[in-house]
Amino acid sequence: MIYKLRHYFGLHRQNAIDAFDDIIQKPLASMLTIAVIGIALALPAALNLLVQNGRSVADSFDGIRDFSVYLKPSASLADADKLAESLRLRSSIETVKIISADEALKDFQEGSGFSEALSALGTNPLPHTLVVRPTEAADAGKLTTLADELSAKTNVDQVRIDTDWVKRLNAILDLLRRSVTIAGVLLIAAVIIIVGNTIRLDIQSRRDEIEVLKLLGASDGFVRRPFLYVGVWYGLVGGLFGIVLLVISALILAEPIERLTGLYQASFALQGLNFTSIGAILLGGFLSGWVGAWSAVSRHIASIQPS
Amino acid sequence: MIRFDHMTKRYEGGRDALRNISFEVPKGELVFLTGPSGAGKSTLLKLLACIERPTRGQVFVNDRNIGRLPNRQIPRYRQQVGLVFQDNKLLQDRSAFDNVALPLIIAGMHQREVGRRVRAALDQVGLLKKEKSPPRTLSLGEQQRVGIARAVVSRPGLLVADEPTGNLDPELSLDIMRLFKRFNDIGVTMVIATHDLNLLNQLGGKRLVLKDGEIDEHTLPEFKR
Numbered sequence: 001m002i003y004k005l006r007h008y009f010g011l012h013r014q015n016a017i018d019a020f021d022d023i024i025q026k027p028l029a030s031m032l033t034i035a036v037i038g039i040a041l042a043l044p045a046a047l048n049l050l051v052q053n054g055r056s057v058a059d060s061f062d063g064i065r066d067f068s069v070y071l072k073p074s075a076s077l078a079d080a081d082k083l084a085e086s087l088r089l090r091s092s093i094e095t096v097k098i099i100s101a102d103e104a105l106k107d108f109q110e111g112s113g114f115s116e117a118l119s120a121l122g123t124n125p126l127p128h129t130l131v132v133r134p135t136e137a138a139d140a141g142k143l144t145t146l147a148d149e150l151s152a153k154t155n156v157d158q159v160r161i162d163t164d165w166v167k168r169l170n171a172i173l174d175l176l177r178r179s180v181t182i183a184g185v186l187l188i189a190a191v192i193i194i195v196g197n198t199i200r201l202d203i204q205s206r207r208d209e210i211e212v213l214k215l216l217g218a219s220d221g222f223v224r225r226p227f228l229y230v231g232v233w234y235g236l237v238g239g240l241f242g243i244v245l246l247v248i249s250a251l252i253l254a255e256p257i258e259r260l261t262g263l264y265q266a267s268f269a270l271q272g273l274n275f276t277s278i279g280a281i282l283l284g285g286f287l288s289g290w291v292g293a294w295s296a297v298s299r300h301i302a303s304i305q306p307s
Numbered sequence: 308m309i310r311f312d313h314m315t316k317r318y319e320g321g322r323d324a325l326r327n328i329s330f331e332v333p334k335g336e337l338v339f340l341t342g343p344s345g346a347g348k349s350t351l352l353k354l355l356a357c358i359e360r361p362t363r364g365q366v367f368v369n370d371r372n373i374g375r376l377p378n379r380q381i382p383r384y385r386q387q388v389g390l391v392f393q394d395n396k397l398l399q400d401r402s403a404f405d406n407v408a409l410p411l412i413i414a415g416m417h418q419r420e421v422g423r424r425v426r427a428a429l430d431q432v433g434l435l436k437k438e439k440s441p442p443r444t445l446s447l448g449e450q451q452r453v454g455i456a457r458a459v460v461s462r463p464g465l466l467v468a469d470e471p472t473g474n475l476d477p478e479l480s481l482d483i484m485r486l487f488k489r490f491n492d493i494g495v496t497m498v499i500a501t502h503d504l505n506l507l508n509q510l511g512g513k514r515l516v517l518k519d520g521e522i523d524e525h526t527l528p529e530f531k532r
Binding site for chain 2: 010011208209212213214215216217218219220222305306307
């Protein structure tokens with residue numbers, strides 16, 4: 001029994017080695033196949049990384065719950081103070097900061113480069129603003145109620161919850177994540193088809209050999225095995241190539257990303273390939289190579305019979 | 308060993324390649340299957356190799372009805388029959404050694420035993436020194452001998468050869484036939500198809516003559532059942 005088992009694994013090892021030799025024997029054709037597989041596997045992995053990174057950006061803003069209350073231009077600074085005082089008394093609100101129209105104008109003049117246009121206006125078009133930070137205990141429902149209540153006040157023109165854009169980002173990321181799933185499924189299907197087609201051509205070019213093997217008493221399983229190994233090697237080596245592509249892309253992107261996050265003063269580090277994604281790419285390559293090879297051998301090997 | 312029982316083989320298109328064939332070959336016999344081309348020699352050999360199935364009647368080998376063998380069992384059956392072809396059907400990208408080793412590897416024999424058996428078979432056909440040569444570097448006669456080594460390496464009870472000397476000159480042909488005789492002497496049942504009557508006259512042996520898909524009964528009463 002143990003002898004038989006060892007013999008069986010010995011045969012498989014030999015098949016695996018022979019299959020690898022086969023791929024090396026025709027480097028150009030093999031490299032093209034491997035490159036296509038690598039790209040097809042790297043694309044969904046890259047998109048997935050993009051979404052993951054986007055998510056971590058979105059998460060880092062999750063703590064922000066501030067909203068801005070823009071007063072009507074007719075409201076005076078005293079009105080603003082009064083409103084701020086009344087808000088500070090509430091238990092659900094942590095701080096209220098007043099940005100007066102003058103301060104806002106000054107900031108805007110400094111930051112926007114519109115200073116000349118603004119001074120040409122003569123009057124200050126900006127309203128007084130309150131920046132309200134609720135306590136952490138306040139949930140989304142309470143915040144919305146608070147915002148609605150504030151917009152109803154006579155002096156208030158508009159309330160803008162600053163987390164709106166984070167929600168939008170999250171929605172976009174959700175959309176992207178599903179798109180990645182779809183792209184992943186399609187590209188894996190592409191890998192299966194590519195491997196299947198390569199193996200099919202391989203089988204056709206070795207038709208005579210397969211016939212001879214069958215004349216000598218080889219079962220379909222015996223004839224199939226080497227082709228399955230070739231498929232698995234294509235998938236695995238293609239996967240490795242895909243990982244190399246991703247590492248190179250990450251290196252190229254690292255510097256501009258650092259600059260960008262610097263501009264947003266965000267403490268954001270690019271999440272590179274972790275072991276899970278490397279494992280997923282290799283497993284994806286392995287499985288799609290195997291399935292592709294299987295689809296080819298199951299259709300073509302049984303039909304080749306000596307005549 | 309071999310028994311054909313009212314066997315008819317009709318190919319698609321309606322032509323009877325063999326018609327109502329009945330004969331029996333005892334174990335250890337050497338039979339030359341002969342007759343003009345198109346008489347059905349190849350078809351008869353294909354039936355023995357389970358490449359074709361009878362349309363009517365039965366074919367028995369070792370008391371097994373091979374005409375009704377399930378597809379799954381064909382590989383195992385073929386492992387027990389040595390086949391030699393006119394064009395030798397060696398795999399050109401492998402050495403003589405690897406070609407001869409194929410039937411043993413297919414049968415799942417252990418590596419060490421394979422090496423021993425392959426060298427013994429190559430030695431028997433006088434090509435032990437050329438074990439590493441790829442077939443195309445060998446002469447036609449040598450290639451055919453490699454083919455024979457491949458057919459006998461798994462020690463089959465039955466060896467079937469289709470025009471094994473068809474591509475060889477008379478002297479080499481005689482060599483090859485003598486080689487077959489040696490294996491026959493150690494008990495291998497053989498059916499060898501050839502239309503080379505000169506060769507047969509030099510060799511003697513029993514003959515089964517086919518003519519237009521039927522056995523010519525005058526030539527061979529002893530196989531008649």
